Amino acid sequence: MLDFDPLYSTPRVEAVERFIDAHYALAEPVSCRLLQRGLNDVYLAVGGNGERYVFRLSHRRARGPADVKTETAFLTHLTQSGVPVAAPIPTRAGALFLQGAAPEGGREGVLFRALDGRTPQATDAGDALANGKTLALLHNAAETFSPDGALYRLDLEHLLHRPLARIRDSGVVEDTEVYGELETIAARTAKAIDAGHLTWTYCHGDCHGFNARINEAGEAVFFDFDDSGPGYLAYDLSVFLWAQVSFGRSSTAMWHAFIDGYRAVRPITPDDFEAAQRFVIVRHIWLMGEYASRAQEWGSEAVGWIAREANFLKVWESEQFVDRLF
Structure with a gap:
């Protein structure tokens, strides 16, 4: 049988739930659903206490790997400076990002607390x-x-x-x-x-x-x-x-x-x-x-x-x- 070499895979939500459970101190059980598939995969994650989070799994792009190290460092700096942004949530070990294995290679994941508020209006x-x-x-x-x-x-x-x-x-x-x-x-x-x-x-x-x-x-x-x-x-x-x-x-x-x-x-x-x-x-x-x-x-x-x-x-x-x- 010929094996196909995948360009891009979409993880099952159950796998994402297990990944979050393994690395983050959220109230269990965590439930997920896919919000968006595209330049990145974005999931809504809800803890057992009703707290809402967003988990972003970076896509492998033509530019190269996601620069999550610098991105999360900048977000932390902005938060400390009082700029309103969605800051990353650390893992149990204190890391601001992780890498998971996918068929096409490693993909970087970052967890954020879901933002309250409304979507901006195009004509407002x-x-x-x-x-x-x-x-x-x-x-x-x-x-x-x-x-x-x-x-x-x-x-x-x-x-x-x-x-x-x-x-x-x-x-x-x-x-x-x-x-x-x-x-x-x-x-x-x-x-x-x-x-x-x-x-x-x-x-x-x-x-x-x-x-x-x-x-x-x-x-x-x-x-x-x-x-x-x-x-x-x-x-x-x-x-x-x-x-x-x-x-x-x-x-x-x-x-x-x-x-x-x-x-x-x-x-x-x-x-x-x-x-x-x-x-x-x-x-x-x-x-x-x-x-x-x-x-x-x-x-x-x-x-x-x-x-x-x-x-x-x-x-x-x-x-x-x-x-x-x-």
């Missing part, structure tokens, strides 16, 4: 403002954090050049002229970003507005730091803008509210603000590269949209850096 300016404030608090706290041994730097190699290569190697964009347009746009964007005097910080990496819960005090409590790392502050800002304007959306009012919230806590340099608009292109190519790297796992039909995205990038580049809508 108050929620956008709250997200901006928390990101600014995060960047303030990052000034006293040393990311010792971080696996990834959110630089142009990580965010733009490697994702572009993944798009090329996946074969998803069959039209060589379209791929050439992507390369040209990426080259112009990289040149413009390299010419700026940009701030470097430790980034959340995925602050699109919905990796948060709005608590009773109106604060945005952040979670999902899987893509965090030392990088461009302008990129961290840009992810929220990208979420307002990509895939047919147009909600610049939310972007302005987000920026107002951020500036209520800390200033933004003109170069960083200008670059945030450039980084919308970087963010989009990064996402395209993430999906392209999953073509063998998810199938070409699920990632076929990538071939149509050159037009969005061309229009954004033309409008923002010729006609100046903002």
Whole structure:
């Protein structure tokens, strides 16, 4: 019989329950259910006393292994600095993360207490403002954090050049002229970003507005730091803008509210603000590269949209850096 070599396996909830029981001091019995399967596997875990937790099992991604060591160290630092985030829960042995065995190899697990509060609303300016404030608090706290041994730097190699290569190697964009347009746009964007005097910080990496819960005090409590790392502050800002304007959306009012919230806590340099608009292109190519790297796992039909995205990038580049809508 021929053995298949798995790209990605999904653990049974019973196995996750046993894993949590073995390593964490939660009230037993622990029951789990799968919330999300995708870039990571996310489970809701409920202790015997009704306490709710979230267990995240990292996916094996094209970038390499999850940097849970630096991520959990940063979350601990943010918690100690008073920034509202979902902090990791230590094991009985005091570890903030673990590795479990899967057929495709080791996968890292982190347990968090489930956040109270509501999901941010896409058209609520108050929620956008709250997200901006928390990101600014995060960047303030990052000034006293040393990311010792971080696996990834959110630089142009990580965010733009490697994702572009993944798009090329996946074969998803069959039209060589379209791929050439992507390369040209990426080259112009990289040149413009390299010419700026940009701030470097430790980034959340995925602050699109919905990796948060709005608590009773109106604060945005952040979670999902899987893509965090030392990088461009302008990129961290840009992810929220990208979420307002990509895939047919147009909600610049939310972007302005987000920026107002951020500036209520800390200033933004003109170069960083200008670059945030450039980084919308970087963010989009990064996402395209993430999906392209999953073509063998998810199938070409699920990632076929990538071939149509050159037009969005061309229009954004033309409008923002010729006609100046903002």
